[in-house]
Amino acid sequence: MSGDSHLPKALQGLRIPAVASPLFIISVPALVIAQCKAGVIGSFPALNAREAEGESPLLDAWLKEITEELDRHNQENPDKPAAPFAVNQIVHRSNTRLERDLEICVNWKVPVWITSLGARVEVNEAAHSCGGIALHDVINNKFAKKAIEKGADGLIAVASGAGGHAGPQSPLALISEIREWFNGPLLLSGSIATGDSLLAALAMGADLGYIGSPFIATDEANADQGYKDMIVDSSAEDIVYSSLFTGVWGNYLKGSVKNAGMDPDNLPDGDVSTMSFGSDREKPKAWKTIWGSGQGIGAVKSQGTTEDLVSRIEREYHAAYARLQDRMAV
Structure with missing residues (x-):
C-alpha cells in the first residue's frame, strides 16, 4: 500500500489510517488516551470539558492529563x-467559550485541531501558532472550498450515514468532487465501522477514515450503559435522520427517540436558528437521552475495550486488502 509521507507528520505512522471522531459527552480523557495508545488519533470536543461556575477551566485539566x-x-x-490527539472546536457564534478554549489549546500545543460548524481564519491561525494542523468537517464541496480558502490544512468529508450531524451526499460523490481540486489531507466520515469500509474509504481517494459510533460501545466511553447496549443491538435500519x-x-x-416518547417516523423539522452551544442553552428534558449514531453500527456485535475495537478493524483492514490484491491479480 502507498505510504503516508505526503501527509502532515501528525497524521503519519498510525496503526491504521484512522481518526476517532469527537463524540458529544462520550469522548473524555480515558477514551482519548485509550484511542491514542491503540494507535489511532483520539479526539474530544472542547465543550465536553464543562466545569462548574467559578471553577478552573476543566479543559486545561483534561489536556494536562x-x-x-x-x-x-x-x-x-x-x-x-x-x-x-485532537481537540474539536465548535466554531459557531453561540459558543461563547471559543476564544478561551483556543488559548488553552495553544498553551498545550494541541497537535490536531478539528473545527466544526463554521470556518474561521483566526482558529486556523491559532492551530498553526503552536505547530498544530487544522482539519475542518464539511458536508459538501462548497463548504470544502471555503474551509481551505480560510486556512484549513485538511478536510473531513462528512457523508451520508455518519453519526451525529451528517450530510446527505453519498461518500462516492463527495470524495470525488473534493479530490478534483484538493490534494491535501482528506478524511471520510460515514458508516466506517469495519476494516473493509476503511479500505474502501482509501480506495475512493480519502487518506484516512473518521470513526465514531463504534467507540460508543467501548468500556472507556463515557456513555450510559443503555446507550452502549442499544449500539450493540441496533443496525442501519434503526437510524433516523432528523433536524429536530x-x-x-x-x-x-x-430506539432512543421512541424512549423519549416521540415517533421516529414522524418527526417535525428543526429550526437552524435555534442551534446554540452556549452555556445557557436550553433543551427539552426529553431530548437528554436522544442518542446519536451512524449507520455502520451493524458491525458492532459486543461491548469491549478500545484496543479490542482497533484490533478488529486492523485485522479486517489487512484481510480486505489481501483479498483485493488476490482479485486484482486474476
Whole structure:
C-alpha cells in the first residue's frame, strides 16, 4: 500500500489510517488516551470539558492529563508510541467559550485541531501558532472550498450515514468532487465501522477514515450503559435522520427517540436558528437521552475495550486488502 509521507507528520505512522471522531459527552480523557495508545488519533470536543461556575477551566485539566499520560506511555514504549490527539472546536457564534478554549489549546500545543460548524481564519491561525494542523468537517464541496480558502490544512468529508450531524451526499460523490481540486489531507466520515469500509474509504481517494459510533460501545466511553447496549443491538435500519434536535440534520438511534416518547417516523423539522452551544442553552428534558449514531453500527456485535475495537478493524483492514490484491491479480 502507498505510504503516508505526503501527509502532515501528525497524521503519519498510525496503526491504521484512522481518526476517532469527537463524540458529544462520550469522548473524555480515558477514551482519548485509550484511542491514542491503540494507535489511532483520539479526539474530544472542547465543550465536553464543562466545569462548574467559578471553577478552573476543566479543559486545561483534561489536556494536562492527556498530554502527561501519553508522554509517560511514549517514554515507556519508545518502539510503540501513542498516536497524537485532537481537540474539536465548535466554531459557531453561540459558543461563547471559543476564544478561551483556543488559548488553552495553544498553551498545550494541541497537535490536531478539528473545527466544526463554521470556518474561521483566526482558529486556523491559532492551530498553526503552536505547530498544530487544522482539519475542518464539511458536508459538501462548497463548504470544502471555503474551509481551505480560510486556512484549513485538511478536510473531513462528512457523508451520508455518519453519526451525529451528517450530510446527505453519498461518500462516492463527495470524495470525488473534493479530490478534483484538493490534494491535501482528506478524511471520510460515514458508516466506517469495519476494516473493509476503511479500505474502501482509501480506495475512493480519502487518506484516512473518521470513526465514531463504534467507540460508543467501548468500556472507556463515557456513555450510559443503555446507550452502549442499544449500539450493540441496533443496525442501519434503526437510524433516523432528523433536524429536530439541534436544528442541523443528523443521525440518531430510533430506539432512543421512541424512549423519549416521540415517533421516529414522524418527526417535525428543526429550526437552524435555534442551534446554540452556549452555556445557557436550553433543551427539552426529553431530548437528554436522544442518542446519536451512524449507520455502520451493524458491525458492532459486543461491548469491549478500545484496543479490542482497533484490533478488529486492523485485522479486517489487512484481510480486505489481501483479498483485493488476490482479485486484482486474476
